[in-house]
Amino acid sequence: MDRLQQSAWQYVAEVLPTEELPMLAAHALVDGRDSPALRELASLPRRSDETEIRELYVQALHELGIPIPDEEAAGRYLLVSLAFGLAKGELSPKDVADRLSMTVAAHTQEETRFLSVAAEYSEWIGPDELPGWENDLRTAAHALTTSTDLGPGIGVPGPKRA
Incomplete structure (x- = not known):
């Protein structure tokens, strides 16, 4: 891409x-x-x-004949790009949670799991709960990156705009 x-x-x-x-x-x-x-x-x-x-x-x-995806497709690309960014070590688990910038509709079981785990993050998560959440998010990212048809070349998004 x-x-x-x-x-x-x-x-x-x-x-x-x-x-x-x-x-x-x-x-x-x-x-x-x-x-x-x-x-x-x-x-x-x-x-x-x-x-x-x-x-x-x-x-x-x-x-240039480049189609603009609808919000649903863009949301899927966002989810997959965040999963690849985490899996490659380009993003931390907190970066992933911070960069979910729009309402995302998941289509596959792996997308749903990744979104669900990412959404569980909050600034009030306890220090004893954080390693478990991070592990769950990495596991969900791995499952998504190995199952998606969208591919690793979609890039990692920058920080969420204010």
Whole structure:
């Protein structure tokens, strides 16, 4: 999955900050992608009008034939990316809990288990309960990463936007 395809689900899942879209467009141009909206987006400063940035981004994806997933699909990608991030050691269990940024509908038993365990985290979880929760989350992540058809190349999302 290339950078722009990956960004589409991250955009819908609200884990890709708007101010990063102009630089993403610039990288896409360097990678060989090209469209009028992509060029215009790449020329904008990070702190440009968010509405303009979002409109150009969506237009660029359309011009390049990159579909924008619905919220349900984006949520699944988010779950799987968090599971892969944890399994690869790129994210901690707390990072996973912190990065669930949208209402996610799970479709498979493994997605449901991973989401359920991740949702059990709270800042009030006791120090004696934390290792068990972390182990359960890693186990659920492993089960999800070995069963999914979405693949490891979907990337790890950044921190949840405030």
